[in-house]
Each structure stands twice: as structure tokens, then as C-alpha cells.
Amino acid sequence: MDHSAKAYPILSRIRGLRRCYAMLSSLQKYDKSEVAKQRLKIINFFDEYGEKATYEAFGSDRKVISRWKQRLAQSNNQLQSLSA
Numbered sequence: 001m002d003h004s005a006k007a008y009p010i011l012s013r014i015r016g017l018r019r020c021y022a023m024l025s026s027l028q029k030y031d032k033s034e035v036a037k038q039r040l041k042i043i044n045f046f047d048e049y050g051e052k053a054t055y056e057a058f059g060s061d062r063k064v065i066s067r068w069k070q071r072l073a074q075s076n077n078q079l080q081s082l083s084a
Contacts, residue, residue, distance in 0.1 A: 012078070019059055036079045039083075
């Protein structure tokens with residue numbers, strides 16, 4: 001039995017995991033600076049339109065965006081902090 005077959009019963013119960021995988025795979029086609037720019041765009045959209053619209057448009061929820069905002073604030077608003 002391979003590892004993915006063993007992990008499936010556990011991972012299949014995690015809420016929002018498929019959405020997370022979809023978001024991650026969509027970000028893999030960008031380099032780090034483009035990822036940071038996209039995340040900043042999502043943060044700005046969130047600030048303007050709110051949680052529900054951001055989730056529908058980008059698939060990013062409030063918790064993830066809050067982490068990005070915190071990381072940005074801790075780095076004195078340096079864009080490169082969002083690429084990690």
C-alpha cells in the first residue's frame with residue numbers, strides 16, 4: 001500500500017483541503033515575485049470588498065489573508081515577505 005492510500009482516510013476529512021490544493025496549484029505557475037503581487041492584490045480586494053467576495057473570487061479565506069497581512073506588517077510592508 002502506498003503512502004497516499006494510507007493518508008487518504010485522514011486527509012479526506014480535513015475541511016477545505018481540496019480548495020487549498022487548488023489554490024496552491026494555481027500559484028505554482030508563478031515565480032515568487034508574481035505570487036507576492038497576487039497576494040497583495042487579494043489583500044487589497046479583501047479590504048475593499050470583504051470576506052465573502054474575496055472567497056468567491058480567489059478562494060482565499062479570512063485566516064489566510066490575516067496571516068499575509070501580519071507577515072507584511074512585520075516586514076515593514078516589504079512585498080517580498082508575501083512570497084514565502
